[in-house]
Amino acid sequence: MLLAEGRTWDEVSERIDCSRGFVASWSKRFTEQRIAGLYSRHLGQVATVLTPELEARILEATRRAPTGGATHWSTRKLGAHLDVSHMMVARVWRKHGLKPHRIERYMASNDPDFEKKAADIIGLYLNPPAHAAVFSVDEKTAIQALDRKDPVLPLSPGRAERHGFEYFRHGTLSLYAAFNTKTGKVLGKTAARHTSAEFAAFLTDIVIDQPRGKEIHVIADNLSAHKSRPVTDFLAVHPKVHLHFTPTYSS
Incomplete structure (x- = not known):
């Protein structure tokens, strides 16, 4: 229905909190099979709801060191650790501005003055x-x-200036x-x-x-x-x- 209103896949996935691929899959099934394509072919797994408690668990686990010798969490590694989807982990990280793959350096001064x-x-x-x-x-x-x-070869149409090795x-x-x-x-x-x-x-x-x-x-x-x-x-x-x-x- 949202697609019929003219919304894009990205807008629909954001609206109903699912992946873009999920929207594309069901859109294709409806296009090819109409109403029959909307019936689930198997019961599948009940989707996990992101509750405040689960969000807190993801945030708490993100701050802890990962297991198995890894230095930083990835969305898939943390998702498997908590038994949730990696996309749910990604949404929580994006919401709170967390980027575990990035580091910054600092230096503390011990100058008494x-x-x-x-x-x-x-x-x-x-x-x-x-x-x-x-x-x-x-x-x-x-x-x-x-x-x-x-010698340096000068700039020419379609070719950058070139230096020898x-x-x-x-x-x-x-x-x-x-x-x-x-x-x-x-x-x-x-x-x-x-x-x-x-x-x-x-x-x-x-x-x-x-x-x-x-x-x-x-x-x-x-x-x-x-x-x-x-x-x-x-x-x-x-x-x-x-x-x-x-x-x-x-x-």
Whole structure:
């Protein structure tokens, strides 16, 4: 009747809480056999009703570790474990936004001064000092410096640009970047090494980029190269440059 009203299979399956294949099967039987096709050919199994209690069981079981050495539940595995259909499990998961196959990572900071450092960093981002520049600085190390052995074949109609498989290695490079939180400008520099001397040299580039005598606040992580002798010597010569370190394991 719902199909006769012009509804789609997806709309009908959502309305009566069944699979799209179930709707398709009965639609085909009616089309081929008319009224006779609507009679069940066997008694079959009585459909399980999703009660609040059963929904709670599915949610509780989802939070427990699966059996049999598996690391995460699948709809079929949990359905077999609870003796319900995998589609019912899928509906409950979809309703509550559960995706057991996905994981996210986190890192907890054990820095005893976490709150103090976090407040300092957040304050620089949200309420920076007037007439001062704030930079967020970081490095990307071990970037492979590759050079293609074969010429690059240019883009052509119906064909993407193509690169050869073989290449020459030229060691690795480190990329330094400083993001000006006010203007959005990024200062970048590459270096063959990743030492405190290179970091101090990059701080010099930041100073040169700004007007003489301007207060500069640099946000950086707790890498040892950021706290070494060359850096402290640089800060002693440039008293208007201030380093702010993020809490440990929080960059």
